[in-house]
Structures are given as C-alpha cells and as structure tokens.
Amino acid sequence: MKDAADEAKKMRQTITGENNFYSTLPELRGPDIIVGGPPRTASTWLRGVLGKHPNVTVAKNEINSLHSIECGDLVSTLTIYSNQNTWKNTKSPPQLYCDKSPSYASMSENNIMMIHALFPNTKIILCKRNESDRLWSAIHHRMRQVNFIGNWIEFCTSDPYFIKTQLIDGHIDSHIVRWTSIFSNNNIIIIEYNDICNSPISSVNFVLNRLDIASIDELPKSQQTGILRRTQEQEVKKTPHDRPLNFIDVVHSIVESIKHPTPTPH
Numbered sequence: 001m002k003d004a005a006d007e008a009k010k011m012r013q014t015i016t017g018e019n020n021f022y023s024t025l026p027e028l029r030g031p032d033i034i035v036g037g038p039p040r041t042a043s044t045w046l047r048g049v050l051g052k053h054p055n056v057t058v059a060k061n062e063i064n065s066l067h068s069i070e071c072g073d074l075v076s077t078l079t080i081y082s083n084q085n086t087w088k089n090t091k092s093p094p095q096l097y098c099d100k101s102p103s104y105a106s107m108s109e110n111n112i113m114m115i116h117a118l119f120p121n122t123k124i125i126l127c128k129r130n131e132s133d134r135l136w137s138a139i140h141h142r143m144r145q146v147n148f149i150g151n152w153i154e155f156c157t158s159d160p161y162f163i164k165t166q167l168i169d170g171h172i173d174s175h176i177v178r179w180t181s182i183f184s185n186n187n188i189i190i191i192e193y194n195d196i197c198n199s200p201i202s203s204v205n206f207v208l209n210r211l212d213i214a215s216i217d218e219l220p221k222s223q224q225t226g227i228l229r230r231t232q233e234q235e236v237k238k239t240p241h242d243r244p245l246n247f248i249d250v251v252h253s254i255v256e257s258i259k260h261p262t263p264t265p266h
Helices: 002-016 043-051 073-082 101-106 109-118 131-145 152-158 160-169 172-180 193-198 198-212 221-235 245-261
Strands: 033-036 055-060 095-102 122-127 188-192
Touching: 002 033, 033 101, 043 055, 043 095, 043 109, 043 122, 043 198, 043 221, 101 160, 101 172, 109 172, 122 172, 131 152, 131 160, 152 160, 152 245, 160 245, 172 188, 188 193, 188 198, 193 198, 198 221
Parallel strands: 033 095, 033 122, 055 095, 122 188
Antiparallel strands: none
16 A cells, blocks of 8 residues: 555656646646545435535536546646536635546546546545445446336346446445555545435535535535435435345356357257
C-alpha cells in the first residue's frame, strides 16, 4: 500500500512540477468528491442526495471524465471540470464539486494513482452491497429496461456479456483494496446499501460528517426538505426476497457453459 501511495506522489510531482506543461494550466480543478459503486448500490441515489445539499454541486450527467486520465488526455479532463456548464448549478457559498459514475469504483490502480497525483485531497465515496443481492437486482432491472420476456435464467443465457460485466464490476471488495492502497483512509468513505435502506438519514449524515459539511439537522428547514424527500424514496428499496439461495452458483454455471460449451454429440 505504501509503495502505491509513494508512486502516486512521484507521479504528482512529474505532472504538476515546475517547467511542466500542466503546471501552466490556469487551474488544476478536479472533483472534490468522487462517488463510485457497482450498479444497484444506491450510488445514483446518493448523488441525488448530495446534489440537494447547499454546499455540494453535482455534475449534470455521468460525465465519466476521469477515465480519460488513464489514456493520457489530462487536458480534456481538466477542461471538463473547469467548465461551469459541466455542473448542475452554481451556488453560494463555495461548493464541493461531486462527480459520480458506477465505473469509477472499478478503475485500475494506475488510473487511481493518476487521480491521486492530480487531486490528492479528493474524497472517494464507494457504495457496496451484498453481491448476490446486487446482481439479482441488476439482472431484473436490465430485464425491465429491455422488456425481456422470459425468466432470469433465460435472460442470463441470452446476454452473457452483460452478466460477465456485472460479475467483474461487482467485486467491490477488490476495488476498495485498490483505492485504499493509494488514498488515505481519511479520504475513503464506504457506505453499505443495507445501511442506506434501513437508516437512510443516519447514512446520509455519516457521509456528510465525513465530508466535513453540515448534517441534515444542522441545515435550515427550507434546505432539509429536498434531502429528506430523497431519503424517504430509498426507504422502500429493500432487497427482493424471491432470490434463490443458489442464484450466484447458477449464474456462474451459465457463464461457464457459454465459455466452454458442451460438445454436440455426433
């Protein structure tokens, strides 16, 4: 872990040191808050809650700008973040800028080092959920999106790429290890889906406290309304109870059967 952090520090010196092209940019502006998590972990909900806070401004869309850093396109990334049109609104007093994308959680170690080198004080919020519950939810969400006719097993068989991507992206514990090997614990905030569902207000206050901004009850009543409305929305999103106990095993067997199909007898 220390080696990765040291490497990130060296990378920052290379990128932003004197006589370097990037040191001449007018502002090395990046996100103050990065929210990531596999799909169906409430990361979108959390972005919505933060966007209602008077001290946070969120990006209008999932801009996925941080991925271009790994490709070496730093100028595009910095340009996007410095453009006020990127952000949903500008408020007073000065804001924390929040960028969210599910794919940020699964970034490579090299990309995370680049982010740390550029924006070492950024707070990273990683949303996690029991993998079986999350995958079950993701499959049924996708089935609704595409109006799939059939059961979940038929869906998994019909769209193996989606399932394999979900299995890779869903390994949140391994993703957390990469982030914590480079950013300090003070910069990492981990939030559990079940905690959000069971106690959304406490979960939000936990995040706000870690961001060092006013908790819900410290805000004027007029500014609490939007946040409280979003917390009430999340209270009903419990994990479905009809998930088969052997669900994950079945999914893996389907994926394996596609990778290694049974030979057709002659």
